[in-house]
Amino acid sequence: MKLPKSNTSLYPLVPVLYAVVILLTAAGCNKASLGESYPEPFYGQLLAGDSLITPVAQVVSDRVFEDSAYVVVKQFIVHPEAATEDTPAERISPAPVAAVVDAAEDYLYLFDKETFTLRKFSIADGTLQFAIEIDVEQKRNGRPVLRLVSDEVLWIANIEKGKIVRYTSAGERLSDLDMPGLGTPIVADDGAFVIANYEDNEGLFHSYSPRMKKQDAFGVLTNIKVALQGIPYPGHGMGFMGEGVTDGSHSFVYAGLLGGGLLSYKMDGSLRYFRESIDHSNFPGVREDTTRQVTVLSTDMEGVETQQIPFNVWNDTYYQFYSVIGEEDWGWDAYDYNSGDYKYSIRRSNQCGNNFITDTHVYANCLNRGFFQMKRAEAVNSSKQALAAIN
Numbered sequence: 001m002k003l004p005k006s007n008t009s010l011y012p013l014v015p016v017l018y019a020v021v022i023l024l025t026a027a028g029c030n031k032a033s034l035g036e037s038y039p040e041p042f043y044g045q046l047l048a049g050d051s052l053i054t055p056v057a058q059v060v061s062d063r064v065f066e067d068s069a070y071v072v073v074k075q076f077i078v079h080p081e082a083a084t085e086d087t088p089a090e091r092i093s094p095a096p097v098a099a100v101v102d103a104a105e106d107y108l109y110l111f112d113k114e115t116f117t118l119r120k121f122s123i124a125d126g127t128l129q130f131a132i133e134i135d136v137e138q139k140r141n142g143r144p145v146l147r148l149v150s151d152e153v154l155w156i157a158n159i160e161k162g163k164i165v166r167y168t169s170a171g172e173r174l175s176d177l178d179m180p181g182l183g184t185p186i187v188a189d190d191g192a193f194v195i196a197n198y199e200d201n202e203g204l205f206h207s208y209s210p211r212m213k214k215q216d217a218f219g220v221l222t223n224i225k226v227a228l229q230g231i232p233y234p235g236h237g238m239g240f241m242g243e244g245v246t247d248g249s250h251s252f253v254y255a256g257l258l259g260g261g262l263l264s265y266k267m268d269g270s271l272r273y274f275r276e277s278i279d280h281s282n283f284p285g286v287r288e289d290t291t292r293q294v295t296v297l298s299t300d301m302e303g304v305e306t307q308q309i310p311f312n313v314w315n316d317t318y319y320q321f322y323s324v325i326g327e328e329d330w331g332w333d334a335y336d337y338n339s340g341d342y343k344y345s346i347r348r349s350n351q352c353g354n355n356f357i358t359d360t361h362v363y364a365n366c367l368n369r370g371f372f373q374m375k376r377a378e379a380v381n382s383s384k385q386a387l388a389a390i391n
Contacts, residue, residue: 035201035223044260044283046274047220055261055276056340063278063333063345070349070362070374074126076108077119077371090131093117096371098144099355099363100312102151103248107169108356108363109154110371111144116159118167123373130171136160143309150189150248157184180214181206183241189248194267196254198241201234205254207267218269221260226286228297238299239286247313247337255320258284258304262318262340275340278333279306279322312356313337319357332357346376 035047045052077093096119098111107129108121116136120129134156142158149155153174156165164185166174179185183196191210198204203217221240225232244254250267259281264272281304289298304325311319311332318337323330332354334343346354352366352374362374 035220038223041224043222043224043285045221046263046271047223048271053274055263055274055280057276057280058278058342060278060342063331065331065345065347067377070352070364070376073361073373073375074123075370075372076121076126077110079366079368079370081368082370090119090128093119093371096365097355098146098156099371100146100148100154101356101358101363102148102169104151105358105361108373109146109148111146111156111159113144113159118154118156118171120169120171132167132171132173134159134165136163136165138162145184145243147185147187149187149191153191155185155187177212180208180212184243186244186246186252186254188246188250188267192250192267194244194252194265196236196240196242196244198236198238201236203269204236204240205265205269207269215267216269219263219265221283226288226297228288229295233297237286237297239284243310245310245313245318247316253310253313253318253335253337253340255308255310256283257309258299258301258307262335264340272338273340275335277308277320277322278342278345281305308333311354314358317343317359321354349374 035042038047042052045054077096078087078091080092080094083092093112093115095114096110096112100109101107106123108123110119116134118132118134121127122129136159138161140158140161144159145157147155152169154167154169159165162179164177164179166177168174179195181195181197185193185195187193192208194205194207196204197206201220201223204219204221206217207215209215221236225234226237240256240260242254242256244252246252251272252265252267254263260283261277261280262275266272284304285300286297287300289296307323307325309321311321316337318335320333320335322333331348332346334345335341336343350366352364354362354364356363360376362376364374365371
């Protein structure tokens with residue numbers, strides 16, 4: 001996969017999709033596919049009842065950017081290269097790449113992937129509430145993800161293989177959770193969660209109760225089996241890999257990392273919408289790759305021009321990172337959380353990568369400088385500009 005040429009330390013990138021993630025288990029291969037009874041082969045369409053549906057197009061065809069001349073409000077972290085003799089040691093951090101803000105925008109939580117340190121700050125006065133170095137048995141070299149559940153419990157994904165590390169908002173470590181899939185869990189405020197399962201066609205999404213009891217499987221996007229050395233493998237596989245976010249209710253928005261649009265469900269399996277993104281491309285296909293020492297399945301990148309990562313939801317606005325592969329063009333798109341309608345986009349600014357976005361601020365990691373809160377342009381003005389562009 002060809003990644004953007006811009007400095008990759010500023011923002012999270014889609015992880016390279018190694019073929020080994022879909023070398024499926026025998027148990028996964030034996031699961032029945034809900035799409036097998038459909039009379040025609042399909043890939044990337046959604047099986048809803050007895051019909052196939054395609055994502056609904058956006059009315060707007062081009063991005064409308066808000067004014068991104070941000071004003072720095074305060075600095076929470078100082079990069080080692082920008083630190084002075086007077087900089088407190090607990091404020092120096094090389095790579096705070098994961099961030100989450102509570103619903104009242106009172107507290108900021110940061111995770112540094114190099115030092116494995118979790119920090120909590122008071123946003124009002126910038127004071128450090130705690131700094132905890134997290135100990136795990138098997139470090140995972142993925143993109144860390146923070147989720148704050150009901151403003152009380154932090155879920156930290158992708159830092160330990162097969163587990164979710166959890167802390168209370170006061171900094172007390174809770175028991176880890178063993179995850180039943182490869183994806184990043186999408187967790188509601190009551191602890192119920194959905195996780196993508198790429199190993200079978202029972203459904204892309206698998207829902208679990210707060211006590212981790214399996215509830216349902218839904219979201220069938222293919223009935224095609226991909227052959228690996230003559231053996232047909234069922235499953236949504238790496239072409240459907242993505243992430244999702246929720247507003248805390250029992251609903252979520254899911255986006256494929258390399259295309260496919262926006263897919264939104266309630267956690268009981270009720271479809272909310274299936275929408276194209278502003279620069280839509282289909283879910284990429286999967287092919288047999290014989291160029292390596294061992295024949296594997298790999299993503300077919302032909303026609304894939306952008307990558308995207310769901311970021312956060314704030315006041316019914318869903319924010320998604322986008323990057324044009326191989327170019328310097330990257331930023332953040334805003335969609336209506338409840339309809340999937342495109343609203344506006346935010347450009348990168350001053351070599352800074354946003355890590356969390358609210359109505360009035362961005363929380364951003366800036367190249368070799370540190371982590372800042374910045375005041376953003378009024379999003380409502382950008383939304384009005386987008387509507388004007390339609391008319």
